[in-house]
Amino acid sequence: MSRAKGRGRGVTPRAEDFSAWYNEVVQQAELADYSPVRGSMVIRPWGYGIWERMQRALDDMFRETGHENAYFPLLIPMSFIEREQEHVEGFKPELAVVTHAGGKELEEPYVVRPTSETIIYAMYAKWVQSYRDLPILLNQWANVMRWELRTRLFLRTAEFLWQEGHTAHATEAEAEAEARLILGVYRRFMEEWIAMPPLTGLKSDSEKFAGAVRSYACEALMQDGKALQAGTSHMLGQNFARQFGLKFQSEEGREEYAWNTSWGVSTRLVGGMVMTHGDDVGVVVPPKLAPAQAIVVPIARGDARAAVLERADAVAAALGEAGVRTRVDRRMHLSPGAKFFEWERKGAPVRVEIGPRDVERGGVVVAERVAGAGAGRKEALREAEAVAGMPARLEALQSRLLERARARREANSWRGEVSSVGELGEILDSGVGFVYSGWSGDPDVETRVKEATKATIRVIPGRELRSATAPQHCPGGGRARMEVVWARAY
RNA sequence: CGGGGCGUGGCGCAGCCCGGUAGCGCGCCUGCUUUGGGAGCAGGAGGUCGCCGGUUCGAAUCCGGCCGCCCCGACCA
Structure with a gap:
């Protein structure tokens, strides 16, 4: 297709420069365009149509699992964000703050929501008195803003669209089950609709959500061998409930804090779709998501x-x-x-x-x-x-895409013994995406590996995704207490 | 935030060294002919050369400052 290329209509091949390929393909397929506002994008009809199909499918799945939609405001009082210690620290650097309104300086600044835990649990605190008021199972479709320094269409923009589910439960076990239920919903959605088969499991502490007790995630492998965090589901414990006074009286008459979960996927999924199925001609949209099939x-x-x-x-x-x-x-x-x-x-x-x-x-x-x-x-x-x-x-095309993506994921996964950081780096440099290995649980190992190889623990895989024989060796040392998956990530 | 690059019709670029009528390809508009893998011909529209200042008879071009964007690294759905 040198003719097309010569006319300036071709695309940079993936093998030559994956990131240039991505940018060109997203724009040429009219999925999105750069807006006049730094770091934010305009989602064009073809791209928005894909997102709408995703929304509809997910929305149905949330309803089937007992959730309802609601809407909470865009602006959140600064003091709310500051209430939960880890949460502030995690989000402070990327907050956009409204200081003036109506021609006057505000007494208390508002932040444009980067996520809505704080305002939602403040409201739940108002609505819950008794165990009879629980669980609360809500979801909202909204835009959020995180002032990113380095942005890319769909993958990381200052403003993006997502859904955020927020639930409150009477018991820890129930909240834990909810977080895992949603992880499964996400995984099924990504496989059945996007034909993008993610690894699912637990995040290591260093990678978990700011304010969560633990985070579960879907990690998908892109064609360039990098991992994309495509969805997260968090067990928040009672961290937010304590800070916002989300208490209830139990069946036994005791006053207790509720247990929360939160979970979300965003327009980043559109970018994941592009990087999973696209080829040197352009974008490939799975039939179930295509605005026109x-x-x-x-x-x-x-x-x-x-x-x-x-x-x-x-x-x-x-x-x-x-x-x-x-x-x-x-x-x-x-x-x-x-x-x-x-x-x-x-x-x-x-x-x-x-x-x-x-x-x-x-x-x-x-x-x-x-x-x-x-x-x-x-x-x-x-x-x-x-x-x-x-x-x-x-239907055949849809399942062909899933099989192809799954085969590529497995072909680009390393399951074997990895006993040193150097070896891990070599495997990653050879083009392998997901590297399975043992891990002692020591966060220092994670830090050292990251410094040496740029790879992080993407996920501690769930049982069904673990290797047939558990790895015995750990890059970076220590005794293998669990299996983890390393990758360089977006 | 550090390093590099780029700002010239809608898009992609040339022109800048060496100052002197602002150009090319694609796209766009009109008409006719076309349509089985990016149509052809003819005519046409469209530009404060990122912004501010300086040098000069004269600045897209030289000098100074500012702004914006993109790419590469530290933080993140």
Whole structure:
């Protein structure tokens, strides 16, 4: 495709410069654009449509697990943020603060929420008196602001969209179960919808959320071998409850502090999708997330024009009835080829071409964005056959993407003995993403490894993800008390 | 916050050394012809050369200051 490249329409190949590839692809696919405000982005319709599909799917899952949506305010009194010790320390450096309003300086500054634990638990404290008022299981869809120094579209922006769940429970066990339940929801969502299979498990203390007792996380492996923290679920213990007076009277009449959890995923997931499935042509959107799953491109040549357009509309309508989100690209000032390139760049899963030859024989030409093994680039099918087969075709594509991503994750994982920091560094330098090893639990080891290799413990994997035989050796020394996964991360 | 780079029509760039009519490609507009992998021809619109100051008869170009953005490192969904 040197021609396209020469015309300045190509993309830097992933292998040449992954980060340049990412920036170009996100913009060329019209997922997002830079805004005039430093570090913040505009999410364009194609990108926002993907986020909306994610939102809908997650929202349904939250409801199925007993949660309701609510909304808490954007501005939080500074004093609230300052109440929980670790929480302030974690967030202070990246707070945006409102000091003036209505033409006057405020008596107490407000922070633009970086996360809402403080204001939400202050409200819960007001609403809860008895164990009968528990649990509270709320979620909110909101924007938050963290004043990042180094930003990237979707992956790290000053303002981003997310969902944050906040729950309050009468017992520790119940809160713990909630945090784990949500971790499972996230994992299932990422696999089934984004076709991005994450590792899940516990965070080490150094990586946990500011103010949490423990954090669980989903860590996905990107094509460049770096890990992306794609979702977190925190068991907050009674840390916030104590600071905000979130107390209740138990069945036995005792006054007790409630147990909290909080959990979130953000528009970062869109970036994860790009870095999981994208190729040197552009973005690849899994069918379940695609705002348009099938793009019908009429090839309206000469006097066949009217007939071609009519068939295109008919096929689109039939696809719509079959439950396929379909769009007809009727723009007449672009050649078919230009449309093919554009939709491939944007990652639409399937293209349906209809030209005079197809109309004549009652057929269409179908091309998939990511061809399956053995399948040709284009298939000439009868109209009815193409329509009837489309839902299955999309499902097959969806699962092909998941399998491909899972295979890549495993192919780029090192499961074996790693006995020194140097060896760990060498393995990472060879292109391996996730390195499994033993760990004593000593935080000094983590620090030393990070300094030497830039890798951190991404997760202490859950049982089902651990290696068949537990690693005996620990890079950095000590006796192996658990298995951990190291990686360089975003 | 430290190091590097860049600011010139919407986008990508040349011009800057060596001061003298602001240019190229893509895109955009109009018309005609086109349409099975990035259409062709003809005509056209669009620029306080990041900002402020200085030098000069004359500054995109030389000098000083400021601002912004991008890339690379320390902190983070």
